[in-house]
Amino acid sequence: MFPMKNTLRILGIAAIALIIGFTITACDTGGGGGGGNGNENGNGNGNGNGNGNGNGNGNGTDNNPIPLTVDQWKHGEITGTTTQVQYSFSVSAGTIYRLWWNDGKQGDNTKSLDVKVSAKYSDGANNIFSNTDNGWNYSQSFTPKESKTVIITVEAYTSGNTGTYAIVYSTGNTPDRPDGEWAPPSKHTPLTVNTWDYKSIVSSYGIEWYSVQVTT
Numbered sequence: 001m002f003p004m005k006n007t008l009r010i011l012g013i014a015a016i017a018l019i020i021g022f023t024i025t026a027c028d029t030g031g032g033g034g035g036g037n038g039n040e041n042g043n044g045n046g047n048g049n050g051n052g053n054g055n056g057n058g059n060g061t062d063n064n065p066i067p068l069t070v071d072q073w074k075h076g077e078i079t080g081t082t083t084q085v086q087y088s089f090s091v092s093a094g095t096i097y098r099l100w101w102n103d104g105k106q107g108d109n110t111k112s113l114d115v116k117v118s119a120k121y122s123d124g125a126n127n128i129f130s131n132t133d134n135g136w137n138y139s140q141s142f143t144p145k146e147s148k149t150v151i152i153t154v155e156a157y158t159s160g161n162t163g164t165y166a167i168v169y170s171t172g173n174t175p176d177r178p179d180g181e182w183a184p185p186s187k188h189t190p191l192t193v194n195t196w197d198y199k200s201i202v203s204s205y206g207i208e209w210y211s212v213q214v215t216t
Helices: none
Strands: 006-011 018-025 074-078 084-091 097-102 115-121 127-132 140-142 148-156 163-171 196-201 207-214
Touching (some): 074 148, 097 148, 127 140, 148 163
Antiparallel strands (some): 018 207, 084 148, 097 140, 115 148
């Protein structure tokens, strides 16, 4: 069971040139103080951060889904004005496809939102899978019988929650998660040397990012 609130205290320790980011997450303390690195997630290949920040040619709606490219992670975010984001990619009959995602519960601790994912064919023939929570420790795989377009829907696992995630698909018989280029978060708190910073994590899977400048 995770505590609902952990108070963090952290100290800036260095000076000048290179910015380094790291995370601190709420984790099981067994009833008392700090402990653990909050990484309950899989150790498979790839860190799931990707380098596809843009929305491609779509805007993430049902009528205009964001196109995905094989083996290229796409960053996403559910905000207060969006309850779901939709993606698409084309599939060929007889090919194995595997869908992966990196989120705030199962992932590499760089994303903030626990999501659920559904997949269907664009012609409405049938659902491939629905409201699936985990796409990090293992993929959601399928083999289409016809060449079609697949629509992927990403939603917050808990309605009303907001945050970030990343998603990717791969093909073929190799069940390894695609590698991704690590991308530092855009929002982080710079630390000042010899000055403590205090913050609280109020969600079970909350993340606080900090940066320090160091001399190389």
